[in-house]
Amino acid sequence: MKKAHPMKKILTCTAALMLCCRAGAQEQIQAQAWTLERCIERAVAHNLSIKMEAISYESRMIDLHTAKHSRLPNLSAGVDQSFSFGSVEDTKGAITNQKMSSNTSFSLSSSMPLFTGFQLPNEVKVREYSVKAAEAALNRAKENVAIAVARAFLDVLLKKEICKISEETLRFTSENVKKTEAMVDAGNVPLAQLYEIKSQQASDEARVTAAENDVSLSLLTLAQLLELPDVSRFDVALPGGLDSAALVVEDAVPSSEKIYGEALSVKPQIREAELQLEGSRFSLKVAESGYYPQLSLSMGMSDRYFRANNSIIPNEGFSTQLGENLQEYVGLSLRIPVFNRFATKNSVRAAQINISSRQLALEDAKKTLYKEIQQAYHSAVAAQKNYRAAQKSVEAAREAFRYAESKYQTGKSSVYELTEAKTTFTRSLSEESQAKFSYIFAEKILDFYSGKQITL
Numbered sequence: 001m002k003k004a005h006p007m008k009k010i011l012t013c014t015a016a017l018m019l020c021c022r023a024g025a026q027e028q029i030q031a032q033a034w035t036l037e038r039c040i041e042r043a044v045a046h047n048l049s050i051k052m053e054a055i056s057y058e059s060r061m062i063d064l065h066t067a068k069h070s071r072l073p074n075l076s077a078g079v080d081q082s083f084s085f086g087s088v089e090d091t092k093g094a095i096t097n098q099k100m101s102s103n104t105s106f107s108l109s110s111s112m113p114l115f116t117g118f119q120l121p122n123e124v125k126v127r128e129y130s131v132k133a134a135e136a137a138l139n140r141a142k143e144n145v146a147i148a149v150a151r152a153f154l155d156v157l158l159k160k161e162i163c164k165i166s167e168e169t170l171r172f173t174s175e176n177v178k179k180t181e182a183m184v185d186a187g188n189v190p191l192a193q194l195y196e197i198k199s200q201q202a203s204d205e206a207r208v209t210a211a212e213n214d215v216s217l218s219l220l221t222l223a224q225l226l227e228l229p230d231v232s233r234f235d236v237a238l239p240g241g242l243d244s245a246a247l248v249v250e251d252a253v254p255s256s257e258k259i260y261g262e263a264l265s266v267k268p269q270i271r272e273a274e275l276q277l278e279g280s281r282f283s284l285k286v287a288e289s290g291y292y293p294q295l296s297l298s299m300g301m302s303d304r305y306f307r308a309n310n311s312i313i314p315n316e317g318f319s320t321q322l323g324e325n326l327q328e329y330v331g332l333s334l335r336i337p338v339f340n341r342f343a344t345k346n347s348v349r350a351a352q353i354n355i356s357s358r359q360l361a362l363e364d365a366k367k368t369l370y371k372e373i374q375q376a377y378h379s380a381v382a383a384q385k386n387y388r389a390a391q392k393s394v395e396a397a398r399e400a401f402r403y404a405e406s407k408y409q410t411g412k413s414s415v416y417e418l419t420e421a422k423t424t425f426t427r428s429l430s431e432e433s434q435a436k437f438s439y440i441f442a443e444k445i446l447d448f449y450s451g452k453q454i455t456l
């Protein structure tokens with residue numbers, strides 16, 4: 001058996017090691033917890049709606065490029081070949097009777113618009129506004145995706161926090177099971193209390209399982225928004241400053257009028273509607289250009305080669321005829337509209353109707369934006385109040401639970417009382433988490449309408 005060369009073994013081992021390192025690096029990247037900013041960046045890069053808007057933007061750019069170059073002269077070349085039978089006119093103008101003759105002609109022509117009733121510059125303006133409107137639509141799609149991702153991301157954090165509360169509750173119940181067993185062995189409490197607290201332990205375990213499933217489902221929802229092919233190792237990073245003790249609650253929510261004033265100048269849906277309205281006004285000017293005369297310049301040159309069979313007059317050579325038959329021309333063409341079956345008039349009317357439609361669309365976009373901001377404002381105010389109330393409820397429930405726990409440890413209360421106090425405390429913690437993330441999301445929505453980037 002032939003032994004492998006030592007250098008070949010080294011190269012094989014090196015390649016295998018590099019592949020292992022690369023695979024390990026990819027697993028490490030996939031296992032890294034995703035921040036909100038990274039999630040939004042990923043979603044924006046892979047969302048299909050955004051890709052469609054980007055394609056629409058590229059299409060508008062092509063239309064603009066075409067409109068900008070419509071002033072340039074065109075150039076075309078042609079070659080024609082014909083065969084004639086019977087009497088024909090040769091290149092000298094003489095009429096001869098032939099069985100068959102051939103005529104080969106070459107042409108080069110060009111034309112350029114000189115005056116089009118201002119149609120061309122107005123078409124360029126229409127395309128420019130169309131490009132800007134498409135860009136605004138693209139930004140609007142990105143903002144919508146960012147909001148959806150932020151909502152899903154905060155839902156994951158909420159589910160994780162509720163799961164943590166459930167796990168802490170289970171841990172506490174498990175510790176009390178051990179303490180109750182010791183108290184039963186010592187004869188301080190009846191055996192029935194041990195059964196009751198073990199039943200509570202089983203209920204807490206079921207809540208932990210349900211909470212873990214909620215976390216998995218919320219992670220799946222977020223991963224689907226990100227268009228991730230593999231979600232088995234996907235997780236999110238917990239941002240700092242979101243703990244209830246560290247979270248700063250603003251004293252007052254900015255007024256809806258102030259936010260609306262800021263939103264009018266930054267929100268892409270308003271910008272898109274404004275640009276579409278401006279573009280429709282130039283479309284009207286394009287339609288009105290049909291009332292004006294059209295003046296164009298044309299120029300060109302042509303040459304031909306004639307050959308007759310059985311001719312009394314001998315055929316001249318190819319190069320000789322091309323020189324003698326060369327023709328050049330230049331001309332102006334003026335077209336004055338007189339009557340075109342009301343086509344121009346109806347185009348103008350349609351453009352005027354389109355302007356009215358765009359004006360209503362802009363007004364509707366502004367009203368919709370104002371309603372959304374009003375709802376976001378009232379939601380933020382309510383969320384702020386609910387969160388502060390939930391914090392107070394947690395403090396009261398915590399004190400009640402501590403008191404119930406101390407009484408139970410000294411044998412002055414039953415498992416039922418302890419369980420009730422613990423359940424109330426756990427419920428208040430869950431309600432506080434829900435109120436906290438509702439407040440955070442409401443605050444981010446207001447920042448979003450003010451034109452600020454969504455971050456945590």
